[in-house]
Amino acid sequence: MKGARKAHATRATAVVGHPVRRKDGLDKVTGAARYIDDLVLPGLLYGTTIRSTISRGEIASVHLDFDTTGFTIVSARDIPGKNVVSLIEADQPSLADGRVEHVGEAILLLAHADKERLLDVRVSIDYRPAAPVVEPELSPTTFKEITIAKGDLGRGFAEADLVVEGEYRTGHQEHLYIETNGVLAVPGDGGITVHGSLQCPYYVHRALCELLSLPERKVRVIQTETGGGFGGKEDYPSVLAGHAALLALKSGRPVKMVYDRAEDMLATTKRHPAIVRHRTGVTRDGHLTAIDIEVLLDGGAYVTLSPVVLSRGLLHATGPYRCDHVRVHGRVVKTNTPPNGAFRGFGAPQTQFAAEVHMDRIGEQLGLDPIQVRERNALRPGDTMATGQRIEANGGALRVLREAARRTRFRQRRRALRGTDRGLGVALFFHGAGFTGSGEVKLRSKATLELTRRGVRVGVTATEIGQGARTVLAQIVATALGIPYEHVEMPPADTSLAPDSGPTVASRTTMIVGRLLELAARDLKRRLRGRTPAESWRAHGPISVTKEYTPPPGLTWDEEQYVGDAYGTWAWACDVAEVELDRDTGIVRPLRITSVADIGRVIHPVMARGQMEGGTAQAVGYALTEEVVMRDGRMANAQLTNYLIPTTADTPEIDVVFVERPYRNGAFGAKGVGELPMDGGAPAIVNALRSLGADVRAVPATPERVLDALSKG
């Protein structure tokens, strides 16, 4: 409340670092904010999707067993361009053409003016089924394979006193954004406009151009108010937007498609399940001499973003530790389930779960406590990572580790809990901010500032998905320009109005897009020569400034060798979790998580804390309850009654501490925060269970798994 009251008074003062009022706050609390499901256009049709009920096979025939009057019907034959969902590879069809590769694959699209009529639709499909690939370890199809190598692994193991091995598994995870996927496609002028709940307007734009065989200027993508994304609206909206656009172009009428929860869970992407094997050489006093990691990701039926998920997963696989001899090898393979895709953390939660449980096991074998074994190996300024990236002078994992141990009085508390049903666990972790490797260079993101009568208008396609992008970017602009925050206008992301500032993913928006805006604002400020925007407008009318991304000097990346600066910078964090275990039922109750994070300069303390808390809560679900049960390639528990995310009552107290070490190339020193908290919660909780004697090596640590681990312990 204090923060909110203060926000009202914030005008011409510098606003970075202050909890200003959210740009989207008032509309959201008053109900004025409009989501896709709120939109109703003249002549609107509602669309629906007929999907495969088998996980692999050929389509023998399709019969429409209902009165089709008034329906628009689209099949693969109606696609004007390429039948492909354009992302990394061109392997995924927009609509199945002859064969299906997973349950839920779209075969036919239908639209009708009366939503209720869609319930009467009866379509019979005859298949010639084929044997599906279910186990990733048995998959004959590798989508992508990557190796990171440093030093001489043989030498490293030779230097070791001890080799510790282990296998760790993580399951699917459902995004469960509060708003399901939804788009509205509006035909007109020989082209299409798509409004959608989405993270990456230009991804959708590109996919539509290819699918519909339309030139860029005939396709417009506009983000509507979006109720959460978590990566689930990075890739999937390209599928859904294509479907709605096909129906809209065929019918000549606006078409809305909004999934209900069951359809969203059954048909859209999930977090990649992983199997990670560690073989680690270590000296008796606890120094790592060799790290050998093997990662296998389950990609599902199509490539989507799997290669980059694998890449990020491998780059985070060692955890934030130094070691001279490293080999990380990984593959992502095809199975016949709905494709897995982007999800907060993007491969890193899987591999760091393995790294951090493994680190506790190393400590146990050496008789070192969890803090000691980590302190000995934590990356410090000047150290190099697996790719050779050197840790900055104000970087590294040590500081957050020590701060977390100090704040939680880790050792004392652990001693105090000994013999009780409460356990304490720690996880030390990091997260690379921005696109991997030369990704940002390839993106060539642009951001525009345009003078208005009153202030400035920001032209970016960064999306507000609840995380606060609109607010943070406006804070950066207001501060750099020295104008009131209220005078910075943040229109919705619209490909026809703003340049491509890159996708809203990879914890890059504040750091990268914010930095572009900071530079644009400083430039604009020089051009104002001491005048206010209003004065300048009156004198000269509109001015606009566009900035394009250029990499900070000295950053190098070799994509072939996987050597160099994998990320411009890294955020660092340490979680300490205290849990209570019911040894009879196996039910784990997380009591408190302390999260100490270095995300660089904090632009908006309330929202940054919100990101940490939300991500940690999502990690609690990942750790304990969120289990996707796949049966014959179909999610068998696609409902909120048996896919369990933490409710408020299940979420522990979360204590967030920021260690602000500014990053010189981020907006006002900011790094990323969105994904970081997803990486640490699960290993911290599982390590707390270890301290209670439960040797859990897979998440979610369901009561069954915990009881099993206890019985073996």
Place this chain on the structure above:
Amino acid sequence: MKGARKAHATRATAVVGHPVRRKDGLDKVTGAARYIDDLVLPGLLYGTTIRSTISRGEIASVHLDFDTTGFTIVSARDIPGKNVVSLIEADQPSLADGRVEHVGEAILLLAHADKERLLDVRVSIDYRPAAPVVEPELSPTTFKEITIAKGDLGRGFAEADLVVEGEYRTGHQEHLYIETNGVLAVPGDGGITVHGSLQCPYYVHRALCELLSLPERKVRVIQTETGGGFGGKEDYPSVLAGHAALLALKSGRPVKMVYDRAEDMLATTKRHPAIVRHRTGVTRDGHLTAIDIEVLLDGGAYVTLSPVVLSRGLLHATGPYRCDHVRVHGRVVKTNTPPNGAFRGFGAPQTQFAAEVHMDRIGEQLGLDPIQVRERNALRPGDTMATGQRIEANGGALRVLREAARRTRFRQRRRALRGTDRGLGVALFFHGAGFTGSGEVKLRSKATLELTRRGVRVGVTATEIGQGARTVLAQIVATALGIPYEHVEMPPADTSLAPDSGPTVASRTTMIVGRLLELAARDLKRRLRGRTPAESWRAHGPISVTKEYTPPPGLTWDEEQYVGDAYGTWAWACDVAEVELDRDTGIVRPLRITSVADIGRVIHPVMARGQMEGGTAQAVGYALTEEVVMRDGRMANAQLTNYLIPTTADTPEIDVVFVERPYRNGAFGAKGVGELPMDGGAPAIVNALRSLGADVRAVPATPERVLDALSKG
């Protein structure tokens, strides 16, 4: 039910004359039909209007006494084109600029994303008031004056045995369409698209071009599903569309404006009040020798459609009677109330109320019963009207009069009721179908038929406003083309897709637009050379045929002299009303109305009957309860609790009988039906009161007026 079941079976059979299923029926009953208030576009703002609270004066100053953050504000200074509502004259500003001429005149427009915020708006306006003109008889400003003259009035009165004089008054009437006025303006591509609940897309189109200074191709007007019009959506949507468009262009966002009931009643047009004076020469045996009529219409503050309302009023002023010596003179004048405008009947209900009550008074003075005095004078084939128009061989009023007298056993019933509190009254009336005089020639309406894969698509801007236009036009096309009714597509009226087929007013749609479509369909049929549309499509692709209106041969009109064929044809009708009077309270209960009508060929019997019943019910309200109380130029009873329209319980049994005399120039012989029933109900009811001794000469015949008339009788 029988009709409905039959409709399902109607396919390739001729459908004119059959009660086929309404084109708009299913969507309306299932709730799939979308009205303006249902539409929500991305970025939508809601607009509101700040209005004058005085009836005449200058605006001294305007102060905004609220936090204007987030509001778009438009005043007269923001108008890019001419500050005018383009109709007949350019006298009405879109937004008051310096002075106001009526209560409710729009001064300022505001829009905000949050509808609730519009409730917080506080605007103080200081005026320098001037004395308003309240009484039309005292108005110094005549908008329009017209004289119709025939024969030699002096000679006519010289031939008379008796001269009967009388003054008759009618009040305002509120349209009370079930859906209030509403539009949605969407900016884009340097132009504007307006969706609206409206009758005349091209009227709105023209008004927007002028107001916004936009070329025709940059303005698009699309009708949404419309919940009734009754003429109230002929003129007013041009005002409201202009307002929403101004807000949309200034904000760059879609703007919706939907009036609530009170605002709709306070600010929009009403039926013109009238004072009509008759002086009639008549022979002892009941023949009319001279008719001298003086009409005064109250136009309200601006011209709107008053000149044509006056014209139609005068052309119907004699009633359907023959007389060699006629003078009809009328004026419409300015008063400081909201402008009056188009309303079902369009001047004719006012003047025919006077004519028909006067005719009963003539009969009384001569000792002739109401049927006798009318039979003697009713227009017959070969007779000429006041303008010299000759009655067709199958035309005239006599047949419907005799049929009504026969059906109701008028004389017997009247005798039977003598001495009771029940009275029986008759009214004989007519209504010119289509635009007056050379109106249709000037309109040059066009209609298009376009072959589709399955049938045809109709291209007209005739609007479905509940009356059934979409259905009737499709019946005409299906029948003329010999294809199933279901294969005729009726898209919503859209100025960007269909040519101007003229406004949906003046009972012209079935007769004129239907006829154009009939001719287009016959033409298309010839071009199909025996093939079905589907076969032709496969062989040759799309074909389209456009027909433009040409007047039937022999039709002449002299606008200067008011001589000639005022209408292509006339519909004829006779109402007999039985009422019950409570002599203590003055409350009148209408018990039954029999309406015998000649509307030419009946295209859809159920809907034609619906038009007759609805119009008669509206006439019952006009006759008895619908009283607009103007106080200081403001409607003092702008609410449904004290502006009383007949409920189902107040509506008498209505017995409709069609006498089908086909009109050779109408679609399949059809004339118009929409306005006709509005003309007869009020005089029939008031004449029934006369038979009970209440000499009522004004409507509404409220209990106060009835008691007053009884006390004088």
